[in-house]
Amino acid sequence: MARAISPQKKWTFTILAWIVALILFFPILWTILTAFKTEGDAILFPPAFLPPHWTLENFFEVQARSDYFRHFFNSVVISVGSTLIGLLVAVPAAWSMAFAPTKRTKDILMWMLSTKMMPAVGVLVPIYLIFKNLGLLDSLAGLTGILMLINLPIMVWMLYTYFREIPVDILEASRMDGAVLWKEIVYVLLPMAIPGIASTLLLNIILAWNEAFWTLNLSAANAAPLTAFIASYSSPEGLFWAKLSAASTLAIAPILVIGWFSQKQLVRGMTFGAVK
Amino acid sequence: MGKIVLQGVEKHFGDVKVISNVDLTVEDGAFVVFVGPSGCGKSTLLRLIAGLEDVTGGRILIDGVDVTDLPPMKRGLSMVFQSYALYPHMSVRGNIGFGLKMAGLPKDEIARKVEAAAATLNLTQYLDRKPRQLSGGQRQRVAIGRAIVREPKGFLFDEPLSNLDAALRVNMRIEIARLQKALATTAIYVTHDQVEAMTMADKIVVLNAGRVEQVGSPLELYDRPDNLFVAGFIGSPKMNLVGGRIAEGYGAATVGIRPEHLLVGREGDGWRGTISVAEHLGSDTFLYVDVKDVGLVTVRTQGEAGLRTGDSVVLRPDPARLHRFDRDGRAIRAA
Numbered sequence A: 001m002a003r004a005i006s007p008q009k010k011w012t013f014t015i016l017a018w019i020v021a022l023i024l025f026f027p028i029l030w031t032i033l034t035a036f037k038t039e040g041d042a043i044l045f046p047p048a049f050l051p052p053h054w055t056l057e058n059f060f061e062v063q064a065r066s067d068y069f070r071h072f073f074n075s076v077v078i079s080v081g082s083t084l085i086g087l088l089v090a091v092p093a094a095w096s097m098a099f100a101p102t103k104r105t106k107d108i109l110m111w112m113l114s115t116k117m118m119p120a121v122g123v124l125v126p127i128y129l130i131f132k133n134l135g136l137l138d139s140l141a142g143l144t145g146i147l148m149l150i151n152l153p154i155m156v157w158m159l160y161t162y163f164r165e166i167p168v169d170i171l172e173a174s175r176m177d178g179a180v181l182w183k184e185i186v187y188v189l190l191p192m193a194i195p196g197i198a199s200t201l202l203l204n205i206i207l208a209w210n211e212a213f214w215t216l217n218l219s220a221a222n223a224a225p226l227t228a229f230i231a232s233y234s235s236p237e238g239l240f241w242a243k244l245s246a247a248s249t250l251a252i253a254p255i256l257v258i259g260w261f262s263q264k265q266l267v268r269g270m271t272f273g274a275v276k
Numbered sequence B: 001m002g003k004i005v006l007q008g009v010e011k012h013f014g015d016v017k018v019i020s021n022v023d024l025t026v027e028d029g030a031f032v033v034f035v036g037p038s039g040c041g042k043s044t045l046l047r048l049i050a051g052l053e054d055v056t057g058g059r060i061l062i063d064g065v066d067v068t069d070l071p072p073m074k075r076g077l078s079m080v081f082q083s084y085a086l087y088p089h090m091s092v093r094g095n096i097g098f099g100l101k102m103a104g105l106p107k108d109e110i111a112r113k114v115e116a117a118a119a120t121l122n123l124t125q126y127l128d129r130k131p132r133q134l135s136g137g138q139r140q141r142v143a144i145g146r147a148i149v150r151e152p153k154g155f156l157f158d159e160p161l162s163n164l165d166a167a168l169r170v171n172m173r174i175e176i177a178r179l180q181k182a183l184a185t186t187a188i189y190v191t192h193d194q195v196e197a198m199t200m201a202d203k204i205v206v207l208n209a210g211r212v213e214q215v216g217s218p219l220e221l222y223d224r225p226d227n228l229f230v231a232g233f234i235g236s237p238k239m240n241l242v243g244g245r246i247a248e249g250y251g252a253a254t255v256g257i258r259p260e261h262l263l264v265g266r267e268g269d270g271w272r273g274t275i276s277v278a279e280h281l282g283s284d285t286f287l288y289v290d291v292k293d294v295g296l297v298t299v300r301t302q303g304e305a306g307l308r309t310g311d312s313v314v315l316r317p318d319p320a321r322l323h324r325f326d327r328d329g330r331a332i333r334a335a
């Protein structure tokens, strides 16, 4: 990457990048700022950029009204749980596709990805009925399961692209060394794929954390994660912008922090193994 | 112990027949080399023996036990890969000891064996390094260490030296040959370098398009090639092959004569031609002689013969060293 870039060009790119980043980040910033305003200041027109009267009132009220920590706990269980269970399924699946491909492997991969192209509402009714009949509505187990399933294609794809970068010779060497399949995966494949697995894990936790369609439709009081917690503030009684913002800020804060500390892994993850 | 027997082994990839009907016996303790042109199926045959590929037909026996359907780990063989295939996340110690760990040996025994193997291969000071911190030659030795430490019934080598430079290759060649003799362990070694084949092998298996063309000691193949393919493949520079009227004169469709078995004179009977190129290597001189009705003939003479480009010479084949082949390319042997 030793390509000569003139200083002017470099400055132009830097400024452009900052502008794009700020535009993308602005809604989040606005949400956070609004969370510190009073309800009155939140609907001022023209809007005040910084809160005229800083307040923590909204956060206390939100916690008092709907117990942030219970929803937080649900979100952690669902996102981490679905990701870990997903990995247990996706690692062997990606192993077989990367290292023991058949004529149909490519088709299966495409087919798996194609399930993500269908709008989720399309299967809402059947899934809802299945959940109802199995007694999974509004349960952590049910939500963990459904999120694991909807993110599985992405997990398999990501791991597949990472695994394909690993020379098959090394796995064969471990077979010659007497490693049975699970030992080959645990002692040889996984340690070599740690960066890929880490980014898969992180990206899927984030996807599951932010997933709103299934979590809203399949949960009520008991299993509701933070997405439902936010949604409860855009209620029939009317919009309370400041409280809604406080709830949103609380909901995204953990994932924002995780994301910040794992930027490098995430970037690798989102380029799907294209960048070494 | 380690006698490896192949009976009618076949391998197809889809519709492509890569190995057809190979019968072969590798005696215990022998050093057998597979040679052949690129794509002839050497690696595939080795991988079939290793168990990394499944045979389409035939049987593989190790010490009399049918291992055809057994996975690699149950065959008791170890393999050295062309790419070395070291575990990048493990130290040299971990790499060499991995097989022993998989076999469930106690820690202190693993440590002892790993250290003994490392000492044999001059790797002791590198035991705690990662593969990426080693040179190509050192990595190769780690790969060999990993193979010998398990005391297998046989070693399988797939072009282990092809990534090394020429000088190192000669050293490693000698080291591998010495190690194999010292351990008295059966070895099958794939190469397309015929110097490696000639110098290391007890027995050479010449493969061509998935078939065994000939099996024999290096000198048998050199002195008595069974067919045109082996005649052309073994020996460097290559044997001169001549057809047409000259061959008919010997009662053959083709005659072959090695460059070192042609006598060069200025006068007399023989194949008359002019030297188009003379390569002086010091110890040897290679002459490429343009002979009428025959084409370019390679000649190898000892020392500086005082011959140069443009000289007109007469070539006389040593009759005892002349090879005759019939129309199908098979050797005609005097009864």
Ligand SMILES: Nc1ncnc2c1ncn2[C@@H]1O[C@H](COP(=O)(O)OP(=O)(O)OP(=O)(O)O)[C@@H](O)[C@H]1O
Binding pocket: B013, B016, B018, B036, B037, B038, B039, B040, B041, B042, B043, B044, B045, B192
């Ligand atoms: N997995 C595979 N699927 C289809 N064809 C294969 C496969 N592996 C090998 N082949 C084919 O089988 C033939 C033999 O391959 P092999 O690797 O055994 O050759 P080789 O003698 O080792 O050649 P080289 O000297 O170049 O290593 C080749 O034509 C190759 O294209």
Ligand SMILES: [Mg+2]
Binding pocket: B042, B043, B044
């Ligand atoms: Mg090969």
